[in-house]
Amino acid sequence: MQVFKLYFKIFKQNLFSILVYTGLFVGILVMISLNIRREEEKKFTSKEIPILVVNEDGNNNLIEGFLNYLDAYVTYVPIENDEEKRKDALFYNEVYYILTIPAGFSEAFLSGNEVELRKECIPNAAETVFVDTAINDYFNMAKVYRKHMPNLSIEELNFYIENNLDVETSVAFNDNGSKNVHKGSDNYYMTYFNTLGYILLACFVTGVSHVLLAFNQLDIRRRNSAAPISNRSINIQLILANLVFVLSYVVVFFVIGYLFNPNKVIGMGTYLYWLNTIVFALVTLSISYIIGITVTSKNAIHAIATALSLGLAFISGMFVPQEFLGKAVLRLASFTPAYWFVKANDTIALMSNYSWENIRQIYLPLGIQLGFAAAIISMSLVISKRKSQQAS
Amino acid sequence: MFQLYKARLKCLVRSKENIFWSYLFPILLATCFYFTFGNLWTFEDYESISIAYVSEGGQDDALKMAMEEAHTDNGTPLFVVNYTSEKEASKLLEDNEIEAYILGDSDPKLYIKNNGLNETIIKSFLDSYRRTSITVQTILNNNPKALEEGLLDDLMEAETFVYEVDNGKRPDVMLIYFYSLLAYTCLFASGWGLDEVINIQANQSHRGARVSVSPVHKMKLFLSNMLAAITAQAGGITLLFIYLYNILKIDFGDSLFPVIVTCMVGSFTGLALGAMVGALGKGKVESKEAIVTAIVLGSSFLTGMMIVNIKYIICKFAPFLNYINPAALITDALYSLYYYDSLHLFYINIGILSGLTVVFGFIAFLGIRRKTYASI
The missing domain is CATH 3.40.1710 (abc type-2 transporter like fold)
Incomplete structure (x- = not known):
């Protein structure tokens, strides 16, 4: 596990920058959470x-x-x-x-x-x-x-x-599904996790590529190719290390989401959101990985991170709910994993109880996301292999 | 000096990856914004809302008729109504087959599952229906002949009493996104600014060490490098601007000159910001990059580039932030050009922005002047 350990050594050296990025994204996330709460409260008060x-x-x-x-x-x-x-x-x-x-x-x-x-x-x-x-x-x-x-x-x-x-129609929530006990927090969580998709993209593309850049310098690559360790093993260890990095972030984001949730209830719905987020984290990891091993200029990485995170966030409904987006945009977005992440969140929010039949609805969006992750990771393995065979 | 400028420009342009992405990313984003907002808030592809109606009333149920007849301006029916029992309706709602169901009676009740746009439409419809029926009752009680006098027709003929003042310039949320994207792209120059400073500081980069021993005046070199960087940046901004203005047809107000001035000043601010961070402290290059990125992305976030609401929250709770946040200054300057007839607000924003640029530049200058190294 030398590569794995090395990753965290580099990580430690870059700790300051990583902390700055973390501060930035946590700050953004906290402001977004407060904004969602404000909006939700507005909805229920006249x-x-x-x-x-x-x-x-x-x-x-x-x-x-x-x-x-x-x-x-x-x-x-x-x-x-x-x-x-x-x-x-x-x-x-x-x-x-x-x-x-x-x-x-x-x-x-x-x-x-x-x-x-x-x-x-x-x-x-x-x-x-x-x-x-x-x-x-x-x-x-x-x-x-x-x-x-x-x-x-x-x-x-x-x-x-x-x-x-003065006459006003009385509105009641359909409370037939007695199992659903935390309806109020559902809207909060749906919006929170949808916007979290943006944070994951922005944060991981920047963070992961940051550390991977070190592995990508020509001399280092040559040195590594000469080492008695296979390219595959290097890649797998790197991906594992990134996974640890990504998942620990995800946990932090879960905690923030919980802290700002007005209801502070953890139920089946919350677990489903978590599951979906973890799956999407895998997708963002694979995207970050492929960027990390192909792009060498730091300015370019920032540009890509911005374009990718914001672009996907807008067209796939992370900021603006999907119901407001045009059909053509959604069709285009459905070719990206971000769309399916949001779709799964929206589906979870609509579930009135967590029966097997309801939960089954998110299999497809989850499966598609995993498919994206697998495809992108395979692509990066191929690219990495190619690169190791190149002279420059 | 021209030689130095030319050499540095060549150097920048040859980093194809950097140029490619720096130029392309705002265009990609603008396209995404355009697609997202192009369709927003219009009801062009309105889909009828599925609802269920539970009622004992027979054929002459007035609410039922009203629901069936309601349609949008282009003829799409407002609702698709299912007639069911209450139990069935509740089940349909559970399974997301319908958006809401109505328990019909003299006092209809609306059952919904979550609170969204469609639910609001249904509720407004019901409210308006009930108000109308009360009006009919009241009038008939007082004037039994009203029906013959065309009461129902009069009720149907809802008039519009409020009209928008047509002064051509409505505030437009969509523009804030595009303007803040332009602001972000201007401030993206901070990356170039940082590079230039790193590249002449002997303790920060090999190239810096190399140029420190060359027989060139450091400030002269620095200025030509900055000039080259601003040239490269100007290329990106111009491209984005042409794309926004000519292809996406974004409204920038009546005259373009002040818009171009704003982009120029904004780019200088970005450059100076990057230079300042580069010149301050002995931290690692990576740390400085992280700081610059955080400042630029953070300030754009506060300007509403991701969620426009944030801009209003800042206006309400921390308005002073808008006067020191370069992205907000650029966005507001652009927006004031579009929205206001006078240039008053534009001058204020550009004034503060220029002030910030001078301060950043001066700090950067103090940080890099007359530095000598005994050892590095």
């Missing part, structure tokens, strides 16, 4: 969307009633009435929505003329759609009421609408 209302129409009953009603959906944020300040507020997400009530709005609305409210909002946020809906609902209702009950006073109108819009 969301109040920060908006700014610019009322150019002056105060009257209609607008007062409307703003009162809207208050149930939004929080009003006072911001100076200045073009620049308002743009800043949108830019930094201090408000999600700026609603301008133009002068003469109430009068025109009450006399049944065409009216328009103006909005500026941050794009692509579901929150803004809710505000849109709330506003449109109010005025649509008001319009219908006024048309069919023309004698209604504005106070009565507001009263009716308030009553009306």
